[in-house]
Amino acid sequence: MNPILTQKLRAHERASAAEVIRPDVGGSPLLRRCKQSVTTETQEYRATVGLLALQGDFGLHRQMIEALGHSAVEVRTLSDLERVDCLIMPGGESTTIRKLMKQEGLFAALPQFARTKPIMGTCAGLILLGKAIKGSPGEDTLGLIDCDTSRNAYGSQYQSFRDVGEIRAGNGAVPLEMVFIRAPRIVRVGDNVEVLGRLNGEPTLVRQGTILAMTFHPELSGDARVHQLFLSLVVADPN
Amino acid sequence: MLKEQQMNAEDKRKIKIGLAEMLKGGVIMDVTNADQARIAEDAGACAVMALERVPADIRAEGGVARMADPARILEIKDAVTIPVMAKCRIGHFAEAQILEALEVDFIDESEVLTPADEAHHVDKDQFRIPFVCGCRDLGEALRRIGEGAAMLRTKGEAGTGNIVEAVRHMRAVQGGIRRLSVLPREELMTEAKNLGAPYDLVCWVAENGKLPVPNFAAGGIATPADAALMMQLGAESVFVGSGIFKSADPAVRAKAIVLATTHYNDPKRLVEASTGLGVPMRGLEIGSIPVEQLLQVR
Numbered sequence: 419m420n421p422i423l424t425q426k427l428r429a430h431e432r433a434s435a436a437e438v439i440r441p442d443v444g445g446s447p448l449l450r451r452c453k454q455s456v457t458t459e460t461q462e463y464r465a466t467v468g469l470l471a472l473q474g475d476f477g478l479h480r481q482m483i484e485a486l487g488h489s490a491v492e493v494r495t496l497s498d499l500e501r502v503d504c505l506i507m508p509g510g511e512s513t514t515i516r517k518l519m520k521q522e523g524l525f526a527a528l529p530q531f532a533r534t535k536p537i538m539g540t541c542a543g544l545i546l547l548g549k550a551i552k553g554s555p556g557e558d559t560l561g562l563i564d565c566d567t568s569r570n571a572y573g574s575q576y577q578s579f580r581d582v583g584e585i586r587a588g589n590g591a592v593p594l595e596m597v598f599i600r601a602p603r604i605v606r607v608g609d610n611v612e613v614l615g616r617l618n619g620e621p622t623l624v625r626q627g628t629i630l631a632m633t634f635h636p637e638l639s640g641d642a643r644v645h646q647l648f649l650s651l652v653v654a655d656p657n
Numbered sequence: 658m659l660k661e662q663q664m665n666a667e668d669k670r671k672i673k674i675g676l677a678e679m680l681k682g683g684v685i686m687d688v689t690n691a692d693q694a695r696i697a698e699d700a701g702a703c704a705v706m707a708l709e710r711v712p713a714d715i716r717a718e719g720g721v722a723r724m725a726d727p728a729r730i731l732e733i734k735d736a737v738t739i740p741v742m743a744k745c746r747i748g749h750f751a752e753a754q755i756l757e758a759l760e761v762d763f764i765d766e767s768e769v770l771t772p773a774d775e776a777h778h779v780d781k782d783q784f785r786i787p788f789v790c791g792c793r794d795l796g797e798a799l800r801r802i803g804e805g806a807a808m809l810r811t812k813g814e815a816g817t818g819n820i821v822e823a824v825r826h827m828r829a830v831q832g833g834i835r836r837l838s839v840l841p842r843e844e845l846m847t848e849a850k851n852l853g854a855p856y857d858l859v860c861w862v863a864e865n866g867k868l869p870v871p872n873f874a875a876g877g878i879a880t881p882a883d884a885a886l887m888m889q890l891g892a893e894s895v896f897v898g899s900g901i902f903k904s905a906d907p908a909v910r911a912k913a914i915v916l917a918t919t920h921y922n923d924p925k926r927l928v929e930a931s932t933g934l935g936v937p938m939r940g941l942e943i944g945s946i947p948v949e950q951l952l953q954v955r
Contacts, residue, residue: 575762
């Protein structure tokens with residue numbers, strides 16, 4: 419790894435890097451449902467994770483999900499959506515993904531889906547999950563998480579970058595590599611939205627209920643903690 | 658954010674291949690002006706390639722084909738929010754520097770333009786902008802990756818509307834990968850010599866059974882079925898050059914090719930995508946092209 423990034427990682431050593439962030443979602447109906455589906459404490463629950471596969475880097479999310487012991491299903495149609503316990507909306511081009519989602523009826527179906535099942539959005543996924551897109555009033559969104567975004571807010575590919583930010587862990591924070599590709603910025607965060615990750619103080623990872631969204635690409639850095647966090651919203655801890 | 662001089666090769670590589678990953682499962686369309694770029698974006702293109710002339714016109718008009726005028730590239734960049742790519746001539750690193758200074762999102766070091774160097778390609782690791790290069794077989798693919806390409810595409814035979822060469826090249830690359838994955842390790846050095854490819858990349862492919870960068874299809878895609886064929890053969894996205902804006906109804910055809918690329922494995926959706934598109938580009942039989950006019954051998 420780049421020595422400067424390594425130094426940054428070391429600078430964060432006040433919190434244990436092994437600690438995994440675990441938001442408090444104990445009482446939600448979803449988790450009660452998931453708890454019921456865990457048959458014994460020893461048998462691990464395997465979630466069927468949907469990957470919105472209309473366009474974008476859904477293949478890398480598949481690798482992450484399978485490495486964590488869950489099964490991944492590509493979602494291109496409404497009938498695919500019915501088979502999954504949760505959905506990951508990958509990075510890609512939000513304009514392309516939005517068009518194809520509307521064509522398939524997925525755009526209209528997701529608000530209902532989100533009432534009972536978690537959704538994670540990275541980059542383009544975050545833009546589509548948010549409330550409004552700054553400077554693009556004509557581009558509609560799902561509004562499933564109360565934050566506004568600004569597309570390509572850092573600039574073109576020339577300004578894409580990799581850095582070390584921090585994510586919340588218990589009462590502290592742990593460092594996390596974050597890769598930003600023509601990334602959006604979160605420009606407004608609603609009162610009910612929890613900021614779980616930041617880079618230089620700016621929010622990069624946010625959660626509202628069982629919707630988790632981020633400006634960076636955890637699937638590109640090879641660090642599974644964000645995916646683990648998402649899966650913890652799907653699969654209740656038997657303890 | 659790390660400054661340019663603080664970024665090492667691994668950082669740059671990760672970021673470059675990152676954008677290539679984001680473009681998967683999509684269609685990258687050749688456009689020559691802002692209106693075409695908007696039609697492409699509205700149809701669902703995941704990126705556009707800004708050009709002076711589409712390959713079919715380059716083929717018909719002849720002469721030296723060069724990088725597009727920066728004014729044209731900027732006009733297209735201003736018209737859309739999706740990534741904008743542009744082509745430089747093979748080996749023409751000064752054109753590549755200009756494209757980087759224009760902040761295009763991807764550079765295609767392309768055989769469609771007249772080569773500037775018949776022996777050497779651009780040293781792509783010197784750039785912060787990712788490069789895509791064409792290939793006809795695994796050896797060519799690995800040489801381009803060795804030079805720093807973040808994405809590959811089949812060369813096919815651009816501007817013909819004939820898919821046969823793209824199929825040949827995709828099969829050659831995939832077949833080469835399958836072959837490497839069953840060879841015993843002691844045979845890999847000789848294989849690297851025969852392929853004319855860097856030994857470490859040959860070993861990587863033998864171990865992983867795939868290329869270390871995304872591999873897209875290009876060169877002759879003219880219909881939704883062509884796009885679906887290339888996706889089923891293992892392409893991760895498709896480039897459509899002349900096929901859209903040389904057809905009777907570009908907006909409808911562009912949308913249909915996007916639909917077919919997403920649902921490439923669903924024949925019923927391919928029926929829907931293929932129906933009522935109007936006249937496709939006329940196309941060229943490869944055998945009718947004089948050998949010295951083939952673009953893929955550049």
